[in-house]
Amino acid sequence: MSDFLQALVLGALQGLTEFLPISSSAHLRIFPELFGWGDPGAAFTAVVQIGTEVAVLLYFRKDIFTIAWTWLQSLVKPEYRGRLEARLGWFIILGSIPIGVLGVAFKDTIETDLRNLWLIGTTLIVLGIVLGIADRVGRNEREIKHLTIRHALLMGVAQAAALVPGVSRSGAxxxxxxxxxxxxxxxxxxxxxxxxxxxxxxGVFEMPEISSGDNSYGWAPTIFATVVSFVVGYAVIAWLLRYISTHTFAPFVIYRVLLGAGVLVLLAAGVLTA
Known part of the structure; x- marks a missing residue:
């Protein structure tokens, strides 16, 4: 199969799984192995994820503009500092610190040891169960306007756990x-x-690795996959926000456990190689 056809499949897979709490990085590691394509690599995975984040930027463009503008205004105008949008700007910055620090500090481990399929299968199951418990005991008493610095940091730490494929950034x-x-x-x-x-x-940090000899795909297939992930991801955002307004996360929990168990069984049977 040509690199571009593989890129089409992987880009669509990224778009489908990035925003669902089922770990896109796990899917980009598992399914190429099932198809016999091998590991596409951490660099390909990171760059293709930019496509889905562009979908977020476009879908939430009004919210993002308001947050960014109010935050900038709050730096020089005290009357803006109490506004929710200004606080959200600070919360997003502070909440991003844990994953940034750990991502740089453990770059080599993340790109090698943590991509082991035994670990990925296990994290799919364990974090799926965590999601199920959290969704069940969650009290539905707070909205975004109730967000505090402590909560923003806690969610930032949780997001950092997604450096391990199988955890899921959104799920954590x-x-x-x-x-x-x-x-x-x-x-x-x-x-x-x-x-x-x-x-x-x-994605920007990993871009230089696309040109390296160790990467499975060159720039053209990677860019193609990124565009595909953007288109599919935009549709998934709209669907998910409608879905969760009336449904629980139970189907995603079940899917994670079944997928994780399936990966472990295939590894034990020798069908997959870690």
């Missing part, structure tokens, strides 16, 4: 948000916003 952030009592829509919306700096920074 949503789980923490639900445990803190935030509504599903509020936790999900904030998870999308919080991911923007981390994902864009990771």
């Amino acid at each position: 952030t949503i789980s923490m948000g639900r445990l803190l009592g935030y509504e599903r829509a509020a936790a999900t919306r904030y998870a999308f916003l919080l991911a923007i700096p981390a994902v864009v920074a990771a």
